[in-house]
Amino acid sequence: MDGDSIRAERTGDRQFVMALARGLDVLRVFRAEDGPLGNQEIARRTGLPKPTISRLTYTLTQLGYLSYDRRLGVYALGGGALALGYVALANLDVRRVARPLMQELADICDASVGLGARDRLNMLYVENCEGRNVVALRVAAGSRIPLGQSAMGRAYIAGLTDKERTPLIDQIVRKFPDEKQTIVRGIERAIRDIERRGFCLAIGDWRKDINGVGAPLALPNGAGLYALNCGGPGYLLKGKDLEETYGPMLVQVAQKVVGAMGAPARRTAVERRGAP
């Protein structure tokens, strides 16, 4: 059972299609670290009854989102999932634009500079540039860090409108009721910091030995909200440097990216039916 995954208080929401949500939950239980899963394990992780899983895995296999090894009776993510990811990536022009600027900063600071998008209550790295230092933290594209405890996550939250932010914070608090105080305080602080200076800090908040700064990255024309961070091991990146030097530089990177995507010639819904 993956934290928030379950159907929860959806009952009564006539708009919400439960069967779809459950099916996607099945896909979601697959992690990068583990191999193929059997129906049993999937049932355990999703908390759904076995027959339901049978039907969902069957359907997902038919559609190519799962691949089935009949010898071992286990499933893995299939071509459909891959394809979806590729298409999603292709639409992320930000990455291309931000990449060189991020690398530049990473070299200067000798730190890790990341670009992330939100996925539920995590930030998902979609790009990451390492400095020359070998002791960099190993977060590759695809890894996730918690929304509420990391600099990147807080920057993202700060970049939202009030209307979007409130329910999101509610969710976070509901998931980590024990750390409510710390989290809320951290976020509020981040919001203030970003109003004032454009970036926020996380000094040992995500992991005790890691420091970082974060800045929101709101693309023009409602093309989405992302966030940048710049971080590394605490003994290399002192709070003072982050605050006085790296933070402001990160903000500049964000501004340059936004500028570069200014007139993005966003093609809209091209008529291109038929082709594979």
Added chain:
Amino acid sequence: MDGDSIRAERTGDRQFVMALARGLDVLRVFRAEDGPLGNQEIARRTGLPKPTISRLTYTLTQLGYLSYDRRLGVYALGGGALALGYVALANLDVRRVARPLMQELADICDASVGLGARDRLNMLYVENCEGRNVVALRVAAGSRIPLGQSAMGRAYIAGLTDKERTPLIDQIVRKFPDEKQTIVRGIERAIRDIERRGFCLAIGDWRKDINGVGAPLALPNGAGLYALNCGGPGYLLKGKDLEETYGPMLVQVAQKVVGAMGAPARRTAVERRGAP
């Protein structure tokens, strides 16, 4: 309407969860080439009625698979889709193993060497190595080529068991009834070729000016079926060279990859709950 996408003859299959399939169809209409889509356009492409689309997009947005721009009222693939793709990629050890061998061959042949997985009726490039020649064909990871007309696709089909192959060919034929003859003949030929020599040819079958060879790549322990190809513009890669030199070399690459993944320490269903 995307070719085969619709519900079709699913009626009667008590095992198939339609609502899930429809929801995934919604995700599927997003292409790499086009920007965000409105409900209307999604309805048009899926062939589903508007209220249904409303509910599905609502659900998918809630779950983070779509992101919504309320200003323009359009959707794009969201963090969930990205995350799924990353996890799927992470489970593709093949890529890591095959990469250097593929590049080597690409350099020798001065051609494009690709590794693909199946997605419905296409082969999806998951890795691609270019030779030094600038005139290489531009197929990046994430692009798709048709299953029945390409060397890679035919090699994949040939790698299936009879039991798996027959229904798949049926689907292809149903999708392209006009070219039935050509396709079936091409596949049968490929099967024979691969039995005999381990690779198959496609001389101008996918695009008139493109030639290529393909070889199936069946991983041990039922870890999945993939396919390799080696191809390029016809005036550079003559049929003779492909048949006598590149084909056999491609087969060797496939064998080396299978060998290297021989004792793959395939971890099964590690207990790792809780983490983000």
Added chain:
DNA sequence: CCTCATCATTTCGCACTGCGGAACAACTTG
């Protein structure tokens, strides 16, 4: 060879969920 496990699939009747036509609302355009 036959238990007794475990795990996956199938059955089946019922309730409720998802469906979609039609009406409604929110904006643009001429």
Added chain:
DNA sequence: CAAGTTGTTCCGCAGTGCGAAATGATGAGG
């Protein structure tokens, strides 16, 4: 203001998805 878009909400009906229990399918142990 009328005549187009577009997206959302209603609401009654039917059919779909549900899940407890039964049935298979493998495999381990005696």
